[in-house]
Amino acid sequence: MSTEPESGQYLTAYVNDHYIGVSIRNIQDVIGPQSITQIPRARDAIAGVLNLRGRIVTAIDMHKRLEEPCTHAKSASMGIIIESHDELFSLLVDHVEDVMTINFEDIEHVPPTLNPLWQSVCEGVYQMQGKIMILIDIERILDLTSAKAA
Amino acid sequence: MDDIIAEFLTETSDSMTELDNLLVMLEQSPHDMDLITKIFRIIHTIKGTCGFLGLPRLEKIAHKSEDVLGLFRERKLNADPASISLILEALDSIKQIIPGIEATGHEPEGDDSAITSKLEALASGHLGETISNDASMDDIPHHHDIPGTNVTELHVPQHEHEAPVAATTTPAATDDHQVGAQSLRVNVEVLENLMTMVSELVLTRNQLLQISRQNKDNSFATPLQRLNLVVSDLQEGVMKTRMQPVGNAWAKLPRIVRDVCRELNKKIELEMYGQDTELDRQVLEMIKDPLTHMIRNSADHGVEPPEDRIAAGKPETGKIILRSYHQGGHIMIEISDDGRGLPIEKIKQKLLQNKLVTEEQLQTLSVQQIQQYIFHPGLSTADKITAVSGRGVGMDVVRSNIEKIGGSIEMRSVEGKGTHFTIKIPLTLAIVSALIIGTGDDRFAIPQLSVSELVLISPESAHKIEYVNNARVLRLRGNLLPLLDLEELTDKPVPEDDGRARYVVVTKVAQFMFGIIVDKVYDLEEIVVKPVTRLLKDLPLFSGNTILGDGQVIMILDPAGILKASGMSEILDSIQSAEAEEAANQHKGAELQLLLFKAGDDTLKAAPLHMISRLEKINTSDLEFSDGRPVIKYLDQLMPVLSMDTLPRDGVHPLIIFKADDRLAGLMVREIIDITKYYGDVQNSDSQNLLGSVIIKEQATDILNPSWYARTGLNVAHKSTQEYRMAAE
Numbered sequence: 001m002s003t004e005p006e007s008g009q010y011l012t013a014y015v016n017d018h019y020i021g022v023s024i025r026n027i028q029d030v031i032g033p034q035s036i037t038q039i040p041r042a043r044d045a046i047a048g049v050l051n052l053r054g055r056i057v058t059a060i061d062m063h064k065r066l067e068e069p070c071t072h073a074k075s076a077s078m079g080i081i082i083e084s085h086d087e088l089f090s091l092l093v094d095h096v097e098d099v100m101t102i103n104f105e106d107i108e109h110v111p112p113t114l115n116p117l118w119q120s121v122c123e124g125v126y127q128m129q130g131k132i133m134i135l136i137d138i139e140r141i142l143d144l145t146s147a148k149a150a
Numbered sequence: 151m152d153d154i155i156a157e158f159l160t161e162t163s164d165s166m167t168e169l170d171n172l173l174v175m176l177e178q179s180p181h182d183m184d185l186i187t188k189i190f191r192i193i194h195t196i197k198g199t200c201g202f203l204g205l206p207r208l209e210k211i212a213h214k215s216e217d218v219l220g221l222f223r224e225r226k227l228n229a230d231p232a233s234i235s236l237i238l239e240a241l242d243s244i245k246q247i248i249p250g251i252e253a254t255g256h257e258p259e260g261d262d263s264a265i266t267s268k269l270e271a272l273a274s275g276h277l278g279e280t281i282s283n284d285a286s287m288d289d290i291p292h293h294h295d296i297p298g299t300n301v302t303e304l305h306v307p308q309h310e311h312e313a314p315v316a317a318t319t320t321p322a323a324t325d326d327h328q329v330g331a332q333s334l335r336v337n338v339e340v341l342e343n344l345m346t347m348v349s350e351l352v353l354t355r356n357q358l359l360q361i362s363r364q365n366k367d368n369s370f371a372t373p374l375q376r377l378n379l380v381v382s383d384l385q386e387g388v389m390k391t392r393m394q395p396v397g398n399a400w401a402k403l404p405r406i407v408r409d410v411c412r413e414l415n416k417k418i419e420l421e422m423y424g425q426d427t428e429l430d431r432q433v434l435e436m437i438k439d440p441l442t443h444m445i446r447n448s449a450d451h452g453v454e455p456p457e458d459r460i461a462a463g464k465p466e467t468g469k470i471i472l473r474s475y476h477q478g479g480h481i482m483i484e485i486s487d488d489g490r491g492l493p494i495e496k497i498k499q500k501l502l503q504n505k506l507v508t509e510e511q512l513q514t515l516s517v518q519q520i521q522q523y524i525f526h527p528g529l530s531t532a533d534k535i536t537a538v539s540g541r542g543v544g545m546d547v548v549r550s551n552i553e554k555i556g557g558s559i560e561m562r563s564v565e566g567k568g569t570h571f572t573i574k575i576p577l578t579l580a581i582v583s584a585l586i587i588g589t590g591d592d593r594f595a596i597p598q599l600s601v602s603e604l605v606l607i608s609p610e611s612a613h614k615i616e617y618v619n620n621a622r623v624l625r626l627r628g629n630l631l632p633l634l635d636l637e638e639l640t641d642k643p644v645p646e647d648d649g650r651a652r653y654v655v656v657t658k659v660a661q662f663m664f665g666i667i668v669d670k671v672y673d674l675e676e677i678v679v680k681p682v683t684r685l686l687k688d689l690p691l692f693s694g695n696t697i698l699g700d701g702q703v704i705m706i707l708d709p710a711g712i713l714k715a716s717g718m719s720e721i722l723d724s725i726q727s728a729e730a731e732e733a734a735n736q737h738k739g740a741e742l743q744l745l746l747f748k749a750g751d752d753t754l755k756a757a758p759l760h761m762i763s764r765l766e767k768i769n770t771s772d773l774e775f776s777d778g779r780p781v782i783k784y785l786d787q788l789m790p791v792l793s794m795d796t797l798p799r800d801g802v803h804p805l806i807i808f809k810a811d812d813r814l815a816g817l818m819v820r821e822i823i824d825i826t827k828y829y830g831d832v833q834n835s836d837s838q839n840l841l842g843s844v845i846i847k848e849q850a851t852d853i854l855n856p857s858w859y860a861r862t863g864l865n866v867a868h869k870s871t872q873e874y875r876m877a878a879e
Contacts, residue, residue: 051697058685087684
C-alpha cells in the first residue's frame, strides 16, 4: 500500500436509493440512454449489447445484478462504461451524480449487516453526512457466475 | 537476453522446417553439394548461436550433426538414408528441447547421449573407414585433410570446415540481407489489432455512406466517395499482411511422407504445386492439421508397397500430388494419389459390422455413396477399423475441421487407381458474409456458408410445416427436414400458427440438415465477426456478435451450437438413417416389414410387423376358456386365442400377438419362419381378413389383417372353440 496514492476518485451513482461509488480508474465514459440489443437466453443481469464507437459493449442491469426492484419507469438509463480484461461493459444505473475524492483511510470495511449479495460485490463503504456510499468492486460485479441465471 | 533467446527460437523453428525439407531432398540427390553446404550452414549457425546463448544441450547435438554433415561435404561419408535418418533424429531431439526453452527461457535438464553417441559413432566409424580406405588407396595429401590421431580427428576437420563455410556463407548471407531489408517480422498481435481497427473503419464508412445516401445533396458526398475508396484499399492492404503462402502449411509434409516411406518400405514421391497461393494466416493454421492427416493417410493407406504396385502394373514409385490455387474467392487444395483407392468391400463390411446400414440398404447404395461413409464418424471412431479398412480414420474430424472454417471437402476414388480429394476453403475468416434474419423485432446474423437454401412457408406455397410426434418437419424434395423455431430458441412466446408467411432457413452442420423457422429475411451483409464477451461464453446459440451497417449490434447464430442446444443431433441421426433407408427404397415403392409364418395349410402367411406386439410360445394346456372361448392370461388380462385351423390338442406352439385398435389377440400358428421386408404395392384382396397377397420367396403369400383378427377374433375364437370342443369330444 505504501506506493499507492492516499486517495482515489470515485464516480457516485444511484441504483434505486442506494448510493454507490465506482473507482474512476476503471471508468472510460458515462453515456446516456442507448439502444440495446437484448440477448436471448442470457443471464438476467445482462441487459444486452450495444455499440459504442465501433466497440461492442455488454450492458449490465445493475438493478437485476443487485436483485433490486426497478422502482421507476425510466430507471437504469445511464451507463457507466468500464473496461475489464480488454472488454467494455456498461453498468446501467438510475442516475450518475458526481466524482468525489475519498481518502483510502476513510474507507471502512463492509459492515456484516449488509445483505450477502451486496457484500459479495462491495469493496468497502464510505460514511457521508446522512448516507453511506457503497464502493463497488468491478471485477466482482462482472462475475456473474454467482448471479442468478436467466 | 530473453529477447535474443525468443528471436533465436523463432529462427530455429523456421530453420528446423527448412532442414527437414532439405534433408529429404538430399536423400533423393545425395551428391548435391549445394544442398549439403546449405544444410551444413544452417546447422552450423544453430550450433554457433547455441554456444553464444549458453544452450549446451542444443549445441552438442548440433555440433555432432555438423560433424556428420562435414563428412558428407568432404565426400567421406555417403549421404545414405540411414545417415540422413540419424540427422533427422537429431533434429527431432532439438525440436523436443525447444518447447522447454520457450516455456522457461532456460534449457531443460535432459540427457541426449543416446543421439549424440550415435552421431559420434557414425562420424568416427566412417572416419576410420575412410582413413583405411585412403591409406590403402595410397597417398599422403589425403592425410593432410585429416591430420592428427583419433582424439583430435573430430575437432581438427571441424576447424577446416569453418574456412570454406565462411567462404560459401558469404554470398548466401548477402542474399539473406537483401531479403531482410524487404521484409520484417511483425508481431501477429499488431496485425490483428490493425485488422480490427480497419474493420471498424469499414463499418463506420458504411454508416457514413448510408447517412449520405439519405440526404441527397450534401457537401460530404465527394469526400466520402474518396474516403470510401481509400478505406477499401486500406482494408485490402491490411488483409494482405495477414496472408501467407499455403506452402507454409505444407513445409512439414515431405518429411512426413519420407518417414512413412522409411517405416513401411514404400516409395512415394510428393509433388507440390501452387505453394505460393496465399491465404489468411488463421485459415492456414486451421488446415495444417487436416492436411497433414490426409497426406499421412494417402502415404500410409493409399499408396501401395512397391511390390503390390508392380503387380498392379503401376510404376514402383507412388505419387502424391498436392495442388493449390484460387478459384472464385476460395482457395482450392487438391490432394491426389495413385494408390489403391478406397476398398469398397472393406468399407461395406465395416458398415455392416458397425450397423450403420443394413444389408438391404447396402444393396441399394452406389459406390460413391459407400465411399462417402469414410467421412462418417461411426466408421472412423471405432478403433478396430484402423487396422483393417485403412482410410477413414479420423476423416470425420478432417471434414468437421474444414467445415468449421466454412470450407467443404469432396472425394473421388477409383479402386485400384487412386483417390482424389478437393478441399475448398474461404480466403479469410475475418469478414464473413452473413444472412440477416429476424423474428419479431430481433435480428440475428447466420453465416451464409451454413445456409444452403431458404424456403418460403405460406398458405399459398407448396411447402408446409408438418408435424411428426409434435415435432415440426418440412418435407423438402422427399426428405424430412426437422425444424426449429427461432422464436422458441430465443425464448420468445411462440404465437399460434396463424398462417402468416414465414421462412425456413435450411442449415447444414456437418452431415446434419435442419431448418430454422424465422419471420423475416432481411439481407446479405458482410460482417466482421467479433467474439462475444466472456459473460456470454456459456451461451451455445451464438458464435459471436457484430455491428451492422446501421450501427446496431446483433448476435451471430451458431448452427452447430443451436443443434447441440436443441438436443436434436440424436434425433437427426435417427431421421437420417430412416431417410437413407427410405431413399434407398424409393424406387421400389412402399416398404412393408412382414413376419412370415405357417398356419393352417402349408402355404406361407405373413402379417405386418408393426401390428404385431409380441411373439410368445404357449402350451395348449395353459389355455383357459371364458364363455367357451379359448383365452390366455396375458399382461394381466384375458386375451382371445385364435387359430387358422383346429386348435392343436397339446404341446408348445408359437403364438403371434396382434395388436390393433388397442385390442390384443393371439394367433396360434404352426411355425414362425422369418422377418422380411417387402417393397412395392400389395395386391388388394376381397376377403376382409386379408390385407392382400404378395409374392415372397417366389410363393404367393397372404398378408393377414391383424385388426380384423383383433376385432372379429372373438367370433372366430368362438367357432374354433366349438371345433376344439368337438375335436376334444
